[in-house]
Amino acid sequence: MFILKLIIRNAFRHKLRSFLTVLGVAIAILAFGLLRTLVGLWYLGVEQSSATRLVTRNAISLVFSLPISYKDRIRQIPGVKQISYGNWFGGIYIDEKNFFPNFAVEPRSYLELYPEFVLSPGERDAFIHDRRGAVAGRKLAAKYRWKVGDMITLKGTIFPGEWEFVLRGIYRGAQKSTDETQFFFNWEYLNETMKRTVPRRADQAGFYMIGVTKPELAAEVSQAVDSTFRNSLAETLTETEKAFQLSFVSMTEAIMIAIKIVSYVVIVIIMVVAANTMAMTARERIAEYATLKALGFGAGHIAGIVFGESIVIAMIGGGVGVLLTFPAAHWIETELSQFFPVFSVSPLTVYLDLLAALVIGVVASIFPTWRGATIRIADGLRRIG
Known part of the structure; x- marks a missing residue:
């Protein structure tokens, strides 16, 4: 319980920095969720095609x-x-x-x-x-x-x-x-x-x-x-309704691939930003980690504190991003209905959003966690004063 309280307090010690990091993660998760929803809806007509319907057109x-x-x-x-x-x-x-x-x-x-x-x-x-x-x-x-x-x-x-x-x-x-x-x-x-x-x-x-x-x-x-x-x-060409819908989707396959790539690039960018923030935090607290070690806390405790702080910030940002996805999707469905007649966020997209936030937190914490856990007490205390 003590470690958990310490993690939460450390996560928001620098309020402005924490707020901006959470905001950055939230915006990244929002963009990721909307882009993934767009890709999914592009194939919605294919997925909803009836297995008992065929389409016949001129060959x-x-x-x-x-x-x-x-x-x-x-x-x-x-x-x-x-x-x-x-x-x-x-x-x-x-x-x-x-x-x-x-x-x-x-x-x-x-x-x-x-x-x-x-x-x-x-x-x-x-x-x-x-x-x-x-x-x-x-x-x-x-x-x-x-x-x-x-x-x-x-x-x-x-x-x-x-x-x-x-x-x-x-x-x-x-x-x-x-x-x-x-x-x-x-x-x-x-x-x-x-x-x-x-x-x-x-x-x-x-x-x-x-x-x-x-x-x-x-x-x-x-x-x-x-x-x-x-x-x-x-002459005619007859195909299933699903194949007929796919023929239209295939014309824009390159666009869909580009959107998928952009969605991942957004996550990578915020991952780098979050990693830099956590690294900065770790550098500022080297003396604190050394002091905790001197008081008897092991490397595992220090690693847990740094790792937990990164996860807390990333998951809060991810949660905010997920919550913002629903009103954003509703606005798109309402205001841009001629382009997106249906724009609903699926449960799978929510899970992917949270997974992306978790990955951001884990990756951003790798170097700071290693540095905090391996710092020697003498090297850390040398920074005091």
Whole structure:
């Protein structure tokens, strides 16, 4: 108990130095936690992909479409339970800065395939039966203060023109990690407009979503779909939803690696700063350590005092950093929702934060602990006076 009291008192003997060291560790842990959360969320779509959903697109590129007639042939393939289709719309709300994902989809089958988008029965029916009906996520609706029944106008980019929609529902996510910033509307509205304005672009789907009866059939169904349309004018590439999401993530793999490296560099930098602080503290207290040895304290006691002081400072800084991570993540999720629709800190990230703080404390204490434990009494007492 005496040693513990001594450790705590020594840790805050120089209040300004201790405060700045704790602050530095806290900021480093905060940055580390946010960067690790960002990396984890980058792969969130991959992790949440359903094992029973496949995505079929044009084999050349996602930019090229597929005939809508493909849906009937795909539906006849053994193992296919459900099928839906849609187009990436790419519309702009008022200004280019108001970016959010927006799609044209077949309402009934899409909602059946994606039960994570939860609507009330009334909103679901209204969306299905209204050609100009649209559905928005709860966070998206809150951001722009939309209410059910509002008229929403998007400026088309891929499909030029002013597109008016009636908001028929506001969905919530079945889980906290479900993206609630999407906007989707009735595919028939898009198709009917294309028939009147650009007939050659009508009856085309950008992608098909396929639900299989069992996850084990995913590979077999994928091969069957692609074989069905081989040597056609629009050949297909079918892959699991997870592989489809990974294809987008792989485009930014270098960025993710850079972010991971930066997160570790932040820890290394504060580790060096903390080690310098502890070394400075040890140099100032050499005479005290020699006096303790003269009073009968062994090298283990001295090592424990120095080591404990470093751990206390590092873990307090780590705890503060962890506590700051949650409001920071909430602010990012609220203010930057167009880029980070979900920004929640996982328990694993908290554990990594605390582990990083512990490593900082351990590494920073190695040299000061060795020096304090090995100081000779005569050499230490020589510094007194």
